[in-house]
Amino acid sequence: MAETLTATALTLKDIAREAGVSLATVDRVLHNRPGVRPDTVRRVQAAIERNAFQPHVAAAELARGRARRFAFMMPSGPNPFMQQIEAYLGEMSAWLSARRLSVEMVATDVFDPSVLAASLETLSGDYDGVAVVALDHPGVRAAINDLVDAGTKVVTLVSDVPSSRRHHYVGIDNIAAGRTAGALVGRLAGQRSGKVAIVAGSQGLRDHAERIFGFNQVMASEFPALSVLPVLEGRDEDDRSEQVLARLLGKHTDIVGLYNVGAGTQGVAKALSDKALSDAGRDKVVFVGHDVTVLTRRLLLQGVMDAAISQNPGHEARAAVRVLLALARGEPILREQEKIRIDIVMRDNLP
Amino acid sequence: MAETLTATALTLKDIAREAGVSLATVDRVLHNRPGVRPDTVRRVQAAIERNAFQPHVAAAELARGRARRFAFMMPSGPNPFMQQIEAYLGEMSAWLSARRLSVEMVATDVFDPSVLAASLETLSGDYDGVAVVALDHPGVRAAINDLVDAGTKVVTLVSDVPSSRRHHYVGIDNIAAGRTAGALVGRLAGQRSGKVAIVAGSQGLRDHAERIFGFNQVMASEFPALSVLPVLEGRDEDDRSEQVLARLLGKHTDIVGLYNVGAGTQGVAKALSDKALSDAGRDKVVFVGHDVTVLTRRLLLQGVMDAAISQNPGHEARAAVRVLLALARGEPILREQEKIRIDIVMRDNLP
DNA sequence: CTGTTAGCGCTTTCAC
DNA sequence: GTGAAAGCGCTAACAG
Numbered sequence: 001m002a003e004t005l006t007a008t009a010l011t012l013k014d015i016a017r018e019a020g021v022s023l024a025t026v027d028r029v030l031h032n033r034p035g036v037r038p039d040t041v042r043r044v045q046a047a048i049e050r051n052a053f054q055p056h057v058a059a060a061e062l063a064r065g066r067a068r069r070f071a072f073m074m075p076s077g078p079n080p081f082m083q084q085i086e087a088y089l090g091e092m093s094a095w096l097s098a099r100r101l102s103v104e105m106v107a108t109d110v111f112d113p114s115v116l117a118a119s120l121e122t123l124s125g126d127y128d129g130v131a132v133v134a135l136d137h138p139g140v141r142a143a144i145n146d147l148v149d150a151g152t153k154v155v156t157l158v159s160d161v162p163s164s165r166r167h168h169y170v171g172i173d174n175i176a177a178g179r180t181a182g183a184l185v186g187r188l189a190g191q192r193s194g195k196v197a198i199v200a201g202s203q204g205l206r207d208h209a210e211r212i213f214g215f216n217q218v219m220a221s222e223f224p225a226l227s228v229l230p231v232l233e234g235r236d237e238d239d240r241s242e243q244v245l246a247r248l249l250g251k252h253t254d255i256v257g258l259y260n261v262g263a264g265t266q267g268v269a270k271a272l273s274d275k276a277l278s279d280a281g282r283d284k285v286v287f288v289g290h291d292v293t294v295l296t297r298r299l300l301l302q303g304v305m306d307a308a309i310s311q312n313p314g315h316e317a318r319a320a321v322r323v324l325l326a327l328a329r330g331e332p333i334l335r336e337q338e339k340i341r342i343d344i345v346m347r348d349n350l351p
Numbered sequence: 352m353a354e355t356l357t358a359t360a361l362t363l364k365d366i367a368r369e370a371g372v373s374l375a376t377v378d379r380v381l382h383n384r385p386g387v388r389p390d391t392v393r394r395v396q397a398a399i400e401r402n403a404f405q406p407h408v409a410a411a412e413l414a415r416g417r418a419r420r421f422a423f424m425m426p427s428g429p430n431p432f433m434q435q436i437e438a439y440l441g442e443m444s445a446w447l448s449a450r451r452l453s454v455e456m457v458a459t460d461v462f463d464p465s466v467l468a469a470s471l472e473t474l475s476g477d478y479d480g481v482a483v484v485a486l487d488h489p490g491v492r493a494a495i496n497d498l499v500d501a502g503t504k505v506v507t508l509v510s511d512v513p514s515s516r517r518h519h520y521v522g523i524d525n526i527a528a529g530r531t532a533g534a535l536v537g538r539l540a541g542q543r544s545g546k547v548a549i550v551a552g553s554q555g556l557r558d559h560a561e562r563i564f565g566f567n568q569v570m571a572s573e574f575p576a577l578s579v580l581p582v583l584e585g586r587d588e589d590d591r592s593e594q595v596l597a598r599l600l601g602k603h604t605d606i607v608g609l610y611n612v613g614a615g616t617q618g619v620a621k622a623l624s625d626k627a628l629s630d631a632g633r634d635k636v637v638f639v640g641h642d643v644t645v646l647t648r649r650l651l652l653q654g655v656m657d658a659a660i661s662q663n664p665g666h667e668a669r670a671a672v673r674v675l676l677a678l679a680r681g682e683p684i685l686r687e688q689e690k691i692r693i694d695i696v697m698r699d700n701l702p
Numbered sequence: 703c704t705g706t707t708a709g710c711g712c713t714t715t716c717a718c
Numbered sequence: 719g720t721g722a723a724a725g726c727g728c729t730a731a732c733a734g
Contacts, residue, residue: 009448021705022704022705023705023706023728024706024707025703025705027729028727037703040704042703054445055727056450056451056726059413060407060726062712062727063709092685099409100360138394188539189543191541214699227580235704306538326374332445336665343692343694348533349527349530349531362712363712372721375714379720386719388719391719405711407711407712409712410711412712412726413712413728414711414726415712416725416726440726706733706734711727712726713724714723714726718722
């Protein structure tokens with residue numbers, strides 16, 4: 001009826017006694033440090049495993065004594081989603097300082113590869129870990145690899161550079177996110193047939209490109225009654241997004257669905273509601289976008305937007321910190337815990 | 352350009368010096384222990400605040416030395432969702448023992464209030480914290496309050512007893528979950544009109560009742576073309592769920608949507624697919640249920656089920672442990688982190 | 703290659 | 719009321 005989960009509370013000293021060696025030797029084996037004879041290693045490891053020994057993290061942390069410094073390299077400029085991540089990092093400050101951790105925010109132009117690469121290089125040596133919203137570009141990849149080679153733990157955040165040797169990626173699977181968006185547009189359009197528009201920031205951004213890829217995949221295979229129009233690029237800006245979309249809506253009268261891949265949501269919504277006014281009787285265009293911000297929350301509540309595909313910014317902020325910490329300490333990463341899910345947010349499950 | 356989040360690393364000793372008292376006194380003030388003159392308290396508090404002092408958790412944990420024991424009281428019997436929670440607790444075992452925490456699983460008949468209350472009473476005194484999947488009943492409420500009065504930290508899990516003095520609830524807002532289900536059934540049904548069926552375990556269960564309430568709310572206000580049939584009760588059992596649903600499907604030929612509130616999914620799916628065979632040409636019934644299990648995952652992939660409303664069992668398990676730990680240590684709870692979201696899971700965003 | 707030892711920053715007796 | 723001092727279980731520097 002009652003089942004216990006836990007090893008008994010042994011200490012290094014117990015293991016040392018059992019293996020017939022000193023504390024220091026056990027410590028060396030525990031951290032695979034050199035300078036121990038192979039069969040001493042085996043003897044100690046046997047004792048450790050036999051007892052399922054887990055060193056007490058609090059004691060280790062205290063003894064190590066060193067404060068750890070992490071840097072977060074974020075896009076400069078006003079991106080509401082990034083601001084949310086920064087805000088959640090701010091909320092962790094008590095948690096951080098109770099663990100003698102510091103995180104510093106570094107703003108840079110992440111869209112210019114050479115600027116981003118240069119900024120990354122300046123971080124070298126000063127930090128135990130770096131989280132970076134990265135652009136997938138050879139220069140950036142090299143900068144990341146340099147950091148890694150210098151012993152810094154590197155985590156890519158939101159946007160990945162899979163070809164680099166970064167230790168971990170904290171963010172969603174953007175292809176799956178695009179597929180999810182496609183399924184939603186298709187399903188919510190019901191029996192209707194017609195055209196579907198896509199507004200993206202730029203197809204040069206890896207995450208946008210991947211989302212579009214996933215979206216098209218689903219549309220092509222599952223919703224033959226809907227045809228996808230060529231991708232519009234709004235550079236994540238409101239004005240430009242509004243213009244390009246308004247023009248498209250003018251040209252095609254049978255648009256039933258819209259996928260907004262990036263930001264520029266304000267402009268997209270504007271173009272859409274202008275159209276709604278002009279063709280009163282008709283069914284509303286199904287509108288799916290990304291991320292829950294002050295704006296998208298309002299649009300969802302108003303029924304202008306039907307669903308937002310979202311990655312929880314609070315979770316991303318905390319996961320990035322926890323992963324960097326685990327990497328720095330040499331602890332295992334709880335993959336299940338740190339995985340970022342693709343959330344579907346509609347009016348009734350707004351967080 | 353670079354903004355730092357963190358207090359400088361002061362120690363108790365620094366505060367003691369600054370306030371002109373000893374370590375012990377600062378410690379007493381820090382934990383509002385008695386035996387300190389009021390104005391000494393003020394002086395010390397001033398120093399603490401002036402420096403935004405945060406005691407080092409690792410040092411505190413180490414010095415306290417005591418291992419903490421938590422109990423999880425879970426329903427006996429094979430409920431896949433509960434089994435997932437237990438499995439995720441199991442995965443935490445290394446994490447737990449590295450912190451000298453133990454969690455014990457206690458199975459009991461949570462559906463019988465007197466049995467549950469009695470089981471809770473037996474826990475008194477032995478544990479620092481208890482997480483319980485609770486039935487909302489006066490006897491259970493009293494048992495929870497007794498535990499709280501005895502100094503045990505109590506967290507309700509998945510199913511709440513809001514009228515008790517439990518310290519925290521780890522679970523979703525079931526009314527909102529029901530509303531989300533309603534919105535999905537309604538939206539996915541498209542332009543169709545017809546009837547909608549509900550299969551629940553029992554309307555006596557608080558979470559089921561709340562979900563149904565939310566579901567009906569949305570149906571009534573937003574989908575006038577759909578009419579909801581009286582709730583079927585399947586006791587969360589496959590056979591019974593299949594029978595009652597099959598009968599209903601036979602009686603009404605115009606059922607376009609189905610909401611399965613609890614378990615018994617296997618039976619529900621069976622009844623549904625039998626019907627699908629019999630009326631080939633017609634549109635499939637929109638089927639929305641709860642939780643991602645081996646079974647619902649398969650049904651989603653097969654397209655039998657359209658969406659699952661889900662609460663992340665891994666997150667719930669970890670949140671319950673973290674909340675109990677924070678309560679036991681007297682640390683603040685990160686509400687944002689511990690909040691359980693209502694996930695909408697469709698085929699393409701299966702976790 | 704291995705052992706000894708001095709802390710890390712708190713908590714907790716036990717004296718005063 | 720308040721303070722002094724002995725650890726908690728590790729790590730790291732130094733000795734051997």
